[in-house]
Amino acid sequence: MELKRAPSPTEAGPEPGRVTPMMEQYIEIKAANPDCLLFYRMGDFYELFFADAEVASRALGIVLTKRGKHLGRDIPMCGVPIERAEEYLHRLIALGHRVAVC
Numbered sequence: 001m002e003l004k005r006a007p008s009p010t011e012a013g014p015e016p017g018r019v020t021p022m023m024e025q026y027i028e029i030k031a032a033n034p035d036c037l038l039f040y041r042m043g044d045f046y047e048l049f050f051a052d053a054e055v056a057s058r059a060l061g062i063v064l065t066k067r068g069k070h071l072g073r074d075i076p077m078c079g080v081p082i083e084r085a086e087e088y089l090h091r092l093i094a095l096g097h098r099v100a101v102c
Helices: 021-032 050-060 082-094
Strands: 037-042 045-049 066-069 075-082 100-101
Touching: 021 037, 021 045, 037 050, 037 082, 045 050, 045 082, 050 075, 050 082, 075 082, 082 100
Parallel strands: 037 100
Antiparallel strands: 037 045, 045 075, 066 075
């Protein structure tokens, strides 16, 4: 009989239907600011998720990728480095978008 090690929390990911604390916070802040694209600070980047990521990716010409899953579906994501955030914020605002920075 071969024993298999249990996956680490990072390998296993959150349980289906359960969100990570970070994503729970993002969703809560986004719900309070539904009319804004939400720049959410993650380390050295501001990241956008879900529909905000799709809108910002098209508007800024940056790569749309994904980060984990939410309710069984991939979470669209894009991001900009902190040192260039002001440039990207000005571009989005000039295009008529409202932006909240978190």
